[in-house]
Amino acid sequence: MDKDQIKSILFANIADIMDMDESEINVQESLRDLGANSVDRMEIIVETMRKIGVKINMLEFANIKNIQEMVDFLYERSEK
Amino acid sequence: MRDQKSNRSVLITGMGSLNSVSENVEGFRDALYNGRCGITKSSEENGQISFGAFIKELDFRGHIDRLDVSDELKKKAVSLGRRAPEGIKYSILTSLEAWAQAGMEEREIDNTRIGIILAGSNLSLNEQLRIASDFADQPEFISPSYAFRFMDTYHIGVISELLSVKGFGFSLGSASASGNSAIIQGYNLIKYGGCDVCLVLGAAADLSCIEKHAFANLGALGGKDASIPAGSVYRPFDKNHDGFIYGQGAGCIVLEASDTVEKADALAELAGGSIVLDGNHGPECDPDGEARAMRAAIETAGIEGEEIDYINAHGTGSPLGDESEVRAIREVFGRHAADIRINSTKSIIGHCLFSAGVCECISTVIQMRGGFVHPNINLNAPIDQGLDFVMGKSSEQRIMYALSNSFGFGGFNTSIVLKALEG
Numbered sequence: 176m177d178k179d180q181i182k183s184i185l186f187a188n189i190a191d192i193m194d195m196d197e198s199e200i201n202v203q204e205s206l207r208d209l210g211a212n213s214v215d216r217m218e219i220i221v222e223t224m225r226k227i228g229v230k231i232n233m234l235e236f237a238n239i240k241n242i243q244e245m246v247d248f249l250y251e252r253s254e255k
Numbered sequence: 256m257r258d259q260k261s262n263r264s265v266l267i268t269g270m271g272s273l274n275s276v277s278e279n280v281e282g283f284r285d286a287l288y289n290g291r292c293g294i295t296k297s298s299e300e301n302g303q304i305s306f307g308a309f310i311k312e313l314d315f316r317g318h319i320d321r322l323d324v325s326d327e328l329k330k331k332a333v334s335l336g337r338r339a340p341e342g343i344k345y346s347i348l349t350s351l352e353a354w355a356q357a358g359m360e361e362r363e364i365d366n367t368r369i370g371i372i373l374a375g376s377n378l379s380l381n382e383q384l385r386i387a388s389d390f391a392d393q394p395e396f397i398s399p400s401y402a403f404r405f406m407d408t409y410h411i412g413v414i415s416e417l418l419s420v421k422g423f424g425f426s427l428g429s430a431s432a433s434g435n436s437a438i439i440q441g442y443n444l445i446k447y448g449g450c451d452v453c454l455v456l457g458a459a460a461d462l463s464c465i466e467k468h469a470f471a472n473l474g475a476l477g478g479k480d481a482s483i484p485a486g487s488v489y490r491p492f493d494k495n496h497d498g499f500i501y502g503q504g505a506g507c508i509v510l511e512a513s514d515t516v517e518k519a520d521a522l523a524e525l526a527g528g529s530i531v532l533d534g535n536h537g538p539e540c541d542p543d544g545e546a547r548a549m550r551a552a553i554e555t556a557g558i559e560g561e562e563i564d565y566i567n568a569h570g571t572g573s574p575l576g577d578e579s580e581v582r583a584i585r586e587v588f589g590r591h592a593a594d595i596r597i598n599s600t601k602s603i604i605g606h607c608l609f610s611a612g613v614c615e616c617i618s619t620v621i622q623m624r625g626g627f628v629h630p631n632i633n634l635n636a637p638i639d640q641g642l643d644f645v646m647g648k649s650s651e652q653r654i655m656y657a658l659s660n661s662f663g664f665g666g667f668n669t670s671i672v673l674k675a676l677e678g
Contacts, residue, residue: 194337217399225396 269357308605375609376428430663434612457613502605570599
């Protein structure tokens with residue numbers, strides 16, 4: 176799966192869970208900046224991992240600062 | 256001070272309904288009046304044919320839009336219900352309909368004096384089965400929010416957030432008698448000062464194929480002859496009854512203390528009710544327990560049995576259950592039994608299990624206010640010719656006092672008394 180595909184899955188999940196348009200998502204912002212509470216954040220991450228087919232311990236997401244970093248991190252850990 | 260409130264009466268000021276025949280109370284009235292049955296034949300995944308009265312696929316946002324509530328409340332409802340399981344959506348819709356009818360948005364009521372009672376238990380069995388198969392594949396990807404969504408009380412959390420309710424809240428299970436039991440607890444809490452307003456929420460049962468098979472293996476399900484058309488398969492109190500047909504129905508009732516609302520604004524009075532056990536762990540019914548529940552309900556209402564004009568029977572269509580209820584009615588009312596109009600709303604919307612009491616209370620209030628009794632559909636050969644079952648079509652009927660019965664597996668017997676408001 177390439178980086179664009181991962182980004183598009185993540186964006187779709189954010190838009191669905193946060194009830195917003197994908198065009199409103201800025202990769203420099205964090206999920207928290209977009210208004211996601213802790214449950215929303217967990218839902219977005221788990222659902223995205225499920226669709227990409229990658230299993231990562233949730234604790235490893237603790238230091239991710241924004242959506243771009245999340246895309247990079249998911250790409251790095253996914254099967255190429 | 257609060258324990259001195261026992262002279263209050265308890266009024267029903269709002270109702271919301273969603274079931275197989277209608278998406279609101281007005282539609283329910285129409286279906287009852289015309290005896291329009293919601294039962295259809297469905298094919299299960301394993302090829303077994305089953306009958307059921309299912310809620311039609313929902314346009315949640317469209318439905319919210321049609322409700323008579325503020326835009327702010329609509330927005331909140333969409334946000335809370337958008338990704339929620341269907342059962343939560345049903346609870347949101349029925350609560351909002353009832354809330355609007357009671358005019359709660361326009362009135363200033365101390366929200367710490369409003370409570371919520373959820374009728375029923377094990378409300379998300381179908382969703383649990385679905386999640387179990389996801390879990391078997393990939394346990395890592397179970398939805399985190401399932402941790403609070405699997406609890407029945409999630410309904411209370413959602414509705415209390417939606418309506419900013421800050422008094423008490425709890426769920427109450429007593430099998431198929433849960434709806435009536437919740438209504439009776441709401442009555443008690445208002446009557447003795449625990450709150451001024453109580454929402455009684457009857458959540459739709461969401462059985463999975465496992466529970467349906469267990470009911471079928473128990474012999475409790477009707478529709479054993481799959482060649483019978485869906486509309487005539489369910490026959491409470493008819494000699495050809497052969498068990499219950501599962502129904503999906505949600506309902507909400509707003510109960511209020513008579514000192515916080517004008518009687519003229521109310522729909523009916525909840526005059527009393529009673530819950531009694533008959534000491535039995537299984538599905539067997541007990542005419543003695545049923546009779547005790549009816550007698551005690553009449554007693555709490557402070558009236559005589561002769562004053563009851565109409566009974567909304569438990570009437571599940573189970574041969575033993577129907578016979579037991581008929582015996583209990585005869586025992587309680589004696590010669591007056593023949594003068595009471597009787598029907599089973601289940602013949603129209605199926606057996607809604609946990610919410611049955613709430614759905615049937617709504618049906619009873621609709622009939623009291625409409626001055627009619629709905630037909631007990633498919634009743635051609637009554638098991639008791641001496642009782643006045645409503646057969647054929649709806650008929651005009653003045654109802655001053657009505658009794659509504661709900662009995663449940665595990666020895667639960669409940670009965671409530673409703674009183675029409677004068678004028």
